[in-house]
Amino acid sequence: MKFFFITATDTDAGKTFVSCALIKALTQHNNTSKNKKLKVAAFKPISAGCDLVDGQLINEDAKLLSEFANCAQSITHINPIAFADPIAPHIAAKKLKQQITVGEINNHYQQVKLLNADITLVEGAGGWRLPLGPITIESSLTASIDNKKSTYQFLSDFVKDTDLDVILIVNMKLGCLNHALLTYETIKADGVKCIAWIANCASSDAMNNLSENIAELEQLLPIPKIAQFDFIADIDDKGNNISFYEKINSASKKINLSVLI
Numbered sequence: 001m002k003f004f005f006i007t008a009t010d011t012d013a014g015k016t017f018v019s020c021a022l023i024k025a026l027t028q029h030n031n032t033s034k035n036k037k038l039k040v041a042a043f044k045p046i047s048a049g050c051d052l053v054d055g056q057l058i059n060e061d062a063k064l065l066s067e068f069a070n071c072a073q074s075i076t077h078i079n080p081i082a083f084a085d086p087i088a089p090h091i092a093a094k095k096l097k098q099q100i101t102v103g104e105i106n107n108h109y110q111q112v113k114l115l116n117a118d119i120t121l122v123e124g125a126g127g128w129r130l131p132l133g134p135i136t137i138e139s140s141l142t143a144s145i146d147n148k149k150s151t152y153q154f155l156s157d158f159v160k161d162t163d164l165d166v167i168l169i170v171n172m173k174l175g176c177l178n179h180a181l182l183t184y185e186t187i188k189a190d191g192v193k194c195i196a197w198i199a200n201c202a203s204s205d206a207m208n209n210l211s212e213n214i215a216e217l218e219q220l221l222p223i224p225k226i227a228q229f230d231f232i233a234d235i236d237d238k239g240n241n242i243s244f245y246e247k248i249n250s251a252s253k254k255i256n257l258s259v260l261i
């Protein structure tokens with residue numbers, strides 16, 4: 001069983017797009033040693049920006065992940081912590097007088113692990129150092145206010161505690177060299193393994209000197225680049241609409257899975 005955490009240089013860098021493409025590629029891969037398809041589960045612990053559907057907060061990322069993963073997970077199983085407002089999750093939590101803790105995320109993650117999937121893909125939120133906010137731990141010895149200890153947690157603490165291998169998505173745009181290197185160095189300094197990176201063009205504005213920038217990152221990041229995705233427009237050269245599923249299908253064929261399986 002393998003577990004991967006998808007992080008990125010920033011929000012909107014393509015974590016969901018790439019996660020769906022990875023899941024598609026993995027579920028279609030022929031596991032020749034066992035002669036059966038891989039079971040792939042998805043987990044998006046925290047989301048902010050959800051629609052209320054039949055009394056449940058539904059996040060678009062979780063919905064998309066559920067359409068590609070093949071472990072019959074419900075949307076809330078994939079995304080247990082959801083906030084309606086499209087704002088930083090810990091601020092959304094604070095507005096509701098709630099806390100998000102590593103312990104809570106880990107409890108939900110244990111539920112996903114019960115699926116015994118061959119591969120579990122965990123999509124982060126925002127970038128690597130996503131704040132969860134301060135938590136107050138009461139001393140077990142006494143409930144006295146003096147014995148309350150405040151500590152600040154980040155989503156990266158969950159990854160550290162669970163020993164997930166990280167895949168870094170780099171949104172290829174001006175400034176990405178700095179963001180990619182800082183993110184890689186911080187993951188490493190946190191004692192977490194970043195095993196691969198993916199160059200993704202998440203915007204229709206093509207980056208100037210894209211190939212030079214990718215070559216630079218290939219030289220500076222000491223991990224393999226396992227895919228490079230061009231921006232796929234909604235309409236092709238002949239004027240035909242391209243659906244999200246068609247985009248994911250074509251992206252999924254461009255991934256070198258050898259590092260992951």
Ligand SMILES: Nc1ncnc2c1ncn2[C@@H]1O[C@H](COP(=O)(O)OP(=O)(O)OP(=O)(O)O)[C@@H](O)[C@H]1O
Binds near residue numbers: 010012201203229
């Ligand atoms: N290579 C690509 N070609 C076309 N569209 C893309 C590509 N990569 C990303 N997108 C689109 O860009 C938008 C942002 O990507 P995505 O939602 O995957 O980012 P994210 O990192 O998951 O964001 P968040 O931090 O909100 O979870 C989406 O509409 C997605 O479909």
Ligand SMILES: [Mg+2]
Binds near residue numbers: 015017061
């Ligand atoms: Mg996303």
